[in-house]
Amino acid sequence: MNRALPVVHLRVPTDEDAFAWHRVFADPDVMEFHGGKPAELSFYEELTARQRRHDAEYGFCFWTMLDEEGQVIGFTGAQPWPREWGPKGEIEIGWRLGRKHWGKGYVTTAARITLERVRATGVPSVVAMVNSRNERSIAVTRRLGMELAETFTTKTSDQLGHCYRLAL
Numbered sequence: 001m002n003r004a005l006p007v008v009h010l011r012v013p014t015d016e017d018a019f020a021w022h023r024v025f026a027d028p029d030v031m032e033f034h035g036g037k038p039a040e041l042s043f044y045e046e047l048t049a050r051q052r053r054h055d056a057e058y059g060f061c062f063w064t065m066l067d068e069e070g071q072v073i074g075f076t077g078a079q080p081w082p083r084e085w086g087p088k089g090e091i092e093i094g095w096r097l098g099r100k101h102w103g104k105g106y107v108t109t110a111a112r113i114t115l116e117r118v119r120a121t122g123v124p125s126v127v128a129m130v131n132s133r134n135e136r137s138i139a140v141t142r143r144l145g146m147e148l149a150e151t152f153t154t155k156t157s158d159q160l161g162h163c164y165r166l167a168l
Helices: 015-024 041-058 106-120 135-143
Strands: 009-011 062-066 072-080 091-097 125-131 147-153 160-167
Touching (some): 062 091, 062 106
């Protein structure tokens, strides 16, 4: 039986969203595949500012994800791959969701909206870089129709990762 996917709204991150992201992602479970511990507020202040620049320049970014009531629950979107290693020059799709919202379809819904928006800008394909142990995110890539393109060892954590690709 297929369940109905939730309503999700996406917006370009505001200054205030840095505080919301900091609060929503302050859970070690959320950060398990992102360094293992919550990031400082300054990290999210820089990240939200960078995403506003990406939206202005590219027409897409990591958007703030809002639930049906307008509460910040995470982010999803796309950005140019930011590191010197990996799929340099390609567009990465990504997401991060607050723990209490896991398993409800928010990320799948938001990622599908992201793909539509990125496709509309003329981007020919996207990648998703996922820790090989992150079963939840791997499941999302499958629901999006992405295919495993390669495996790699991350330069920052020396862990095995997967690069998924999708032609738009």
